[in-house]
Amino acid sequence: MLDKTYDPSEIEPRLYEGWERAGAFACDPNSNAAPYTIMIPPPNVTGSLHMGHALTFTVQDTLIRWQRMKGRDVLWQPGTDHAGIATQMVVERLLEEQGTSRRALGREEFVERVWQWKAESGGTITQQLRRLGASLDWPRERFTMDDGLSVAVRKVFVDLYREGLIYRDRRLVNWDPKLQTAISDLEVENLEVKGSLWHIRYPIEGEPGRLITVATTRPETMLGDTAVAVHPDDARYRDLVGRNAILPLVGRRLPIVADEYSDPEKGTGAVKITPAHDFNDFIVGQRHRLPMPSILDRQARVVLAEIDDSLTMVDGVADPAFVRSLEGQDRNAVRRAIAAELERLGLLEKTEPYTHQVPHGDRGGVPIEPLLTTQWYCNAEVLAKPAIEAVETGRTVFVPKQWENTFFAWMRDIQPWCISRQLWWGHRIPAWYGPDGRVFVAASEDEAKAEARAHYGRDEALTQDEDVLDTWFSSGLWPFSTLGWPEKTKELARYYPGDVLVTGFDIIFFWVARMMMQGMHFMGDVPFRTVYIHGLVRDERGQKMSKSKGNIIDPLELIGKYGADALRFAICALTGPGRDVKLSASRVESYRRFVTKLWNAARFCEMNGIRPDDTFDPSRATLPLTRWILDALNRAITEADAALEAYRFDEYAAACYRFVWDTFCDWFVEFAKPALDNAEVKQTAAYVLGTVLRLMHPAMPFVTEELWDRFGFGAPCSLIRAPWPEPVAVADAEAARAELDWVVRLISEVRSVRTETHVPPGTPTPILLRDATAETLERGGRWIEAIRRLARASEFAPLAGEVPKGAAQLVLDEATVVLPLAGIVDVGSERTRLTRERDKASGEARKIAQKLDNADFVRRAPEEVVEENRDRLAAMQADIARLEAALLRIG
């Protein structure tokens, strides 16, 4: 006997273990079935399950379970990402607590510690994914720094280097002074900052008293100024072009150059040029062959080494001693000191409050500093071309399609990808340097040595590049590196390309684009045929979830409270195309009620001896009731399958919900109650239950499997691989639908009238039909038990004689249903009700009549639309006439 309530906390872990132990999640490379592959977006090894994960993995697991039931040989490839910066930060924080540090340990020891940490704590998220019910093929779990994957990374690096697509370059990078590494453009986040705009006066050389004022938000970088730029057409400054300004504090001579970069509308129209500390200034500097002194070090502290020799004393303007006092100070302190000094010298014209966007590192959270460094770059422009083409030609499609534009926009204007990072945790760059600085790029140190020997003619000591690769460089290989590439494995041949990639739009650039580029380049084919992009999870007010806002909902908490099924179903139900998912605990709670409803429907079946029966053939059902429910089930199956096919998880959920709750529980079970002695009804109920369990399994794997097992629809833990439901042939479905539709309408209408005329709920009343056809009366006779129970009828019969005084009346098709309730029914309410019904119908009829009176409508609208309106008008008018008659009778 099923318990009265369903308790997921005990059942879910047990079932998951059962599946996993049975190998139910495993793909079968030797299978004859068509493969279906989804590559998990590998979560950071530091991660713990958040709502975004819950969304993306619920969607993936739903697809995977659906396809598995459809008989495909599914591979859902699990794994985690080494997440260079994130992981290094976590372990560094840990070391700090232990009173030591990365630098104190040294590189080798530190990396060893990270591996240790990974062994101990890196499995958190994979355990949490199990609680969500994710049916990943765990024995195939990979980590982006596994040996095999590292081989792939090195091969890719070496190949691209040899093709000239990876190279070293000295240029400005986004430097994170907190993490002390370069980061890519994508890892930069613009934040609004309330700062100041300083207007600084630069004296003109050889013209005492004349000044040119520049406006800047970063006075501290002026130490590195090497020019002042004005627009060539700017009349205010035309005579100054070609002359020099004197850089305050430093005393350096700055050429005043004409450059279109300068915008006369902005600031003062004259802009200071600091090529080593600003991306635009860097370009201007290149154009005018300006020196590019760096005045900030890797921690954004002032260093004077590159400007020392240009420090000059200029009375009242420049003071090398002051500048030297800034050495080693942080950029923020220097900003204040410089502003104060300029103020003192009378060179600060004004300071305005100024709100502007400042680029910050998205990990470290501090403003990034453009720094001139040598880094490794990947020529993404070349790699992007085949990837763009693959999407243009539809070899990979995005769902929803509009995301293709986002993809194109970025890919068509892609910048060189800085792939080196100044970290210790990650794939170390396979490049070694000889004593003369010559670089040898090779898959291993031995190979590099061999190359060096060939080059130098003898053994030379080589030193490996200190940097590691951007994490996304290795995750970009995920779709094939996990399958054994560069080995030609059976899995690689079978499961590449994948069928669908599921992810959020926020990583289209980071990851999807890189997989497309690297997949096209190294596999010669797209990594996946479909990219399904889901929205972001937000709180119920539509706010992004964040720690600082304190609006984070923890999926594990929800699973603990409501069960994984409820959470998963809520996610499906809320996941519309191109929409963010606004989730609240109350939504999950309401779907927990749905789980309970299903559970109790099953409990009803169990209590009434409804059991699986393999001998039952639904296509041979004979009763209107069984044909009706089987037909409705057919439609639910068709809708659900089409919805999943179209990635409409919301529609899939809705189709399940409506069928189970509205059709099966609210009507079928009620109709079946008086007919439980009928074998066909019971067999049908069992069949429908079993089918519903299969239909809902992808979204609600646990409760469905539990019921499947308990009822013995199959062996324990077998629903996961049970066949996906298909519609069955139902004879005379149309007639069954018409009949049950009539019964439902009769019962609903009678209930409605009873409530509105204040008939006490417990009081049975006769249901008498006026003007009913013989067919209608027979039909009612067939359903007399249901009508008795559900419409509280004491009898169902044709009306003999006139409608009695004080009766309630309602119009149902050709018949007028009379409830003779003299003394019980509230006549006043009944008159009001009938009048309202009549007026509603008249209003509707008037609108239709107007339409039909319009000659243009009749002439130009499609015939069937005109016909439909004529029919509706006729039906409406008949109803009105019957309602009028009923009103007359009531007096």
Add this chain to the structure above:
RNA sequence: GGGCGCGUAGCUCAGCGGGAGAGCACUGCCUUGACAUGGCAGGGGCCACAGGUUCAAUCCCUGUCGCGCCCACCA
């Protein structure tokens, strides 16, 4: 500055050329043997605004307003 998305019931959203829908919330009634995590019934909407196309517009087009996001810029 460029682009994308969204404004439909109190809330969250579906619908998308011919009769305004769902869930939750709300109101009233009902502890009937599956389920009160339930049942039955009910109220609630110039489908953001203004034009246009059309026989017909919540739906298509244009514009306006509002909200959100992405990219670029960021003196």
